[in-house]
Amino acid sequence: MSVTYLEAIRAAQEKALAEDPRVFIYGQDVGVFGGAFKATKNLAAEFPGRVMDSPLSEDAIVGMAIGAAIEGARPIVEMQFADFSTVGFNQIVNQAATLYYRTDVPCPIVVRLPSGGTLGAGPFHSQSMEAIYSHYPGIVVMTPATVEDAYSMLLEAVSIDDPVVFCEHKLLYYHLKAEKLPDTAMPAGKARIARAGRDATVVTYSAMLHESLQAAEELVQEGWQIEVIDLRTVKPLDTDTVLASVARTGRMLAVGEAWPWGGVTAEVIARVATEGFGLLDAAPMRLNAKETPVPYHPDLWAAHRPTATTIAARLRQLLTQ
Amino acid sequence: MLLARATEDKLASLYRAGMIKGGVFLGKGQEALSTASAIFLRKGDIFGPLIRDQAGRLAFGDTVLDTFRTYLGSAQGPMRGRDGNIHRGRPREGYYAMISHLGAMVPVVAGGLYARRLRGETGVVGVTSIGDGGTSTGAFHEGINLAAVERLPLVVVIANNQYAYSTPNNRQFACGDLLDKAAGYGIAGYKCDGTDPAACLETLHMAVQSAREGNGPQMVVATLLRLVGHGEHDDAGYVDASLRKANVGRDCLEVGANQLAENGLARPEDIAAWTKEAQAEVEAALNKAQREKGPDPSAEEWCAISTARLIDGHSGAEEE
Numbered sequence: 300m301s302v303t304y305l306e307a308i309r310a311a312q313e314k315a316l317a318e319d320p321r322v323f324i325y326g327q328d329v330g331v332f333g334g335a336f337k338a339t340k341n342l343a344a345e346f347p348g349r350v351m352d353s354p355l356s357e358d359a360i361v362g363m364a365i366g367a368a369i370e371g372a373r374p375i376v377e378m379q380f381a382d383f384s385t386v387g388f389n390q391i392v393n394q395a396a397t398l399y400y401r402t403d404v405p406c407p408i409v410v411r412l413p414s415g416g417t418l419g420a421g422p423f424h425s426q427s428m429e430a431i432y433s434h435y436p437g438i439v440v441m442t443p444a445t446v447e448d449a450y451s452m453l454l455e456a457v458s459i460d461d462p463v464v465f466c467e468h469k470l471l472y473y474h475l476k477a478e479k480l481p482d483t484a485m486p487a488g489k490a491r492i493a494r495a496g497r498d499a500t501v502v503t504y505s506a507m508l509h510e511s512l513q514a515a516e517e518l519v520q521e522g523w524q525i526e527v528i529d530l531r532t533v534k535p536l537d538t539d540t541v542l543a544s545v546a547r548t549g550r551m552l553a554v555g556e557a558w559p560w561g562g563v564t565a566e567v568i569a570r571v572a573t574e575g576f577g578l579l580d581a582a583p584m585r586l587n588a589k590e591t592p593v594p595y596h597p598d599l600w601a602a603h604r605p606t607a608t609t610i611a612a613r614l615r616q617l618l619t620q
Numbered sequence: 621m622l623l624a625r626a627t628e629d630k631l632a633s634l635y636r637a638g639m640i641k642g643g644v645f646l647g648k649g650q651e652a653l654s655t656a657s658a659i660f661l662r663k664g665d666i667f668g669p670l671i672r673d674q675a676g677r678l679a680f681g682d683t684v685l686d687t688f689r690t691y692l693g694s695a696q697g698p699m700r701g702r703d704g705n706i707h708r709g710r711p712r713e714g715y716y717a718m719i720s721h722l723g724a725m726v727p728v729v730a731g732g733l734y735a736r737r738l739r740g741e742t743g744v745v746g747v748t749s750i751g752d753g754g755t756s757t758g759a760f761h762e763g764i765n766l767a768a769v770e771r772l773p774l775v776v777v778i779a780n781n782q783y784a785y786s787t788p789n790n791r792q793f794a795c796g797d798l799l800d801k802a803a804g805y806g807i808a809g810y811k812c813d814g815t816d817p818a819a820c821l822e823t824l825h826m827a828v829q830s831a832r833e834g835n836g837p838q839m840v841v842a843t844l845l846r847l848v849g850h851g852e853h854d855d856a857g858y859v860d861a862s863l864r865k866a867n868v869g870r871d872c873l874e875v876g877a878n879q880l881a882e883n884g885l886a887r888p889e890d891i892a893a894w895t896k897e898a899q900a901e902v903e904a905a906l907n908k909a910q911r912e913k914g915p916d917p918s919a920e921e922w923c924a925i926s927t928a929r930l931i932d933g934h935s936g937a938e939e940e
């Protein structure tokens with residue numbers, strides 16, 4: 300048996316619904332249709348009245364989830380695409396993110412964002428919004444890169460008492476497979492060394508993990524051993540694991556699919572530079588998407604985001620600096 | 621209407637052949653309403669089409685060639701490969717380029733009209749369309765309310781095609797009729813049968829005229845059924861089969877053909893000839909677009925603002 304990333308997300312929701320009557324799922328077309336990407340397939344039939352189609356109203360959807368959470372429910376909200384969460388942005392960053400700090404009442408909602416670029420998706424169906432939500436205190440931002448993490452981190456997202464923005468990557472939905480779902484898991488908030496190395500550290504997350512691992516493989520032929528860290532959760536950010544790795548390798552490249560300005564890679568570099576300056580043998584580098592809206596044409600898109608090839612090229616620069 | 625249908629039929633077959641970049645979202649069954657939305661507009665007016673407005677786009681002056689250019693990602697199309705298919709537009713020509721976020725065009729078209737008023741232009745009209753699902757967005761409510769307060773000449777055309785993706789009307793709104801909303805905003809409202817071309821033309825003529833005369837925002841609600849899936853990837857298995865057989869499921873092209881015949885305006889053979897003409901135009905445009913090049917990533921400027929001196933020095937250049 301093998302499980303895809305998407306099936307893991309569905310399985311986690313199924314388990315959460317089965318184990319906790321306070322859980323419900325709300326979002327556009329999540330009911331009988333099973334969601335635009337089929338992440339809630341069959342769940343409406345299995346859990347009558349708890350997996351419901353919402354109107355086309357992101358602001359209201361998130362607001363409704365927050366109200367329900369105040370009353371003790373544990374809602375999972377599906378955005379049809381991460382991009383549309385901007386319409387519910389106010390409720391996420393002002394209402395959900397501030398509730399606990401202001402009132403001592405936690406806000407256990409999960410907002411699932413089908414994130415990241417895919418072929419021909421264009422500027423409104425491709426965005427990576429993890430940095431934007433991470434900027435706000437009061438939100439946990441998960442960015443699973445593996446099938447196992449998609450499953451265990453979503454379950455954890457539902458179980459913790461804080462609002463979680465769950466950035467699942469659309470490109471991984473169908474292609475990424477695992478043999479089975481895990482029984483135990485690393486907790487969210489801890490980074491994982493996805494590949495051990497000694498010459499440089501790549502810090503990355505989500506779909507870029509796979510591009511980075513591929514780049515690391517490419518460089519083996521040139522005699523380099525690259526360590527690759529999967530952040531798993533970008534907020535909180537596991538600075539300890541990153542610094543420990545940089546202490547071993549002396550060089551760091553941060554890779555992210557999102558735009559560079561003020562992004563996750565900027566934060567990683569800021570931390571390494573301020574907390575681990577003495578560990579560095581060369582200036583830290585980063586690689587992000589280019590600073591334009593995500594282009595629609597596949598050729599432009601391929602040049603817009605980092606790929607194994609551009610990551611490998613940047614690593615060669617870093618290694619010879 | 622015939623040209624839009626011929627264009628979309630071709631788009632669907634290109635999609636099935638894997639020749640289109642990105643998704644394909646068609647307006648089959650909505651050509652009558654869409655054409656009527658744009659046909660009474662003049663140069664200087666504003667049109668803010670949505671997903672299913674291929675027909676209205678052509679009626680407003682978009683070309684079949686630009687349609688194919690965009691779907692095929694030609695660098696010569698209006699979007700230069702940067703954005704695609706249904707998002708195309710030429711804002712300087714009053715042909716606004718939608719974003720995916722439904723509802724968002726309502727206040728934008730209102731803003732365009734406001735600027736025209738500031739410039740002293742009178743008799744200008746702006747039309748934008750939206751689906752039954754889009755009426756649930758905050759931007760739709762806020763946009764119409766704002767336009768109503770400003771008494772802007774905005775016509776909002778609501779295509780109630782019964783489903784928003786898979787979501788039926790009864791999960792989308794709880795008022796008896798979407799037209800009830802017009803009263804809530806204090807604007808004029810009209811209803812029409814979206815499968816009936818004559819009715820669509822008559823209704824939109826009234827609404828556009830009234831807006832042009834300074835009577836503030838107008839809302840048109842047309843009832844019809846989307847005759848295809850949400851996109852070409854969707855088999856629309858969720859559509860209630862009885863709707864397909866009901867009046868609402870009629871094909872407006874067939875209704876139109878009958879209307880023309882009944883009034884002695886065109887015989888079936890005329891329509892067959894026009895269809896052939898439309899198909900020939902579509903083939904010619906497609907052939908041309910297919911020979912054009914896509915954008916060249918190495919020649920891209922990778923820049924999203926027009927103020928050269930404010931371009932972030934470490935953005936594009938740094939990545940090379």
Ligand SMILES: Cc1ncc(C[n+]2csc(CCOP(=O)(O)OP(=O)(O)O)c2C)c(N)n1
Nearest residue numbers: 379383720721722751752753754783784785
């Ligand atoms: C704000 C926003 N949320 C979600 C979507 C995703 N989406 C695209 S089309 C669609 C259904 C639209 O239904 P409707 O407005 O009735 O128009 P129709 O497709 O039926 O013509 C949805 C949910 C979107 N485009 N914008």
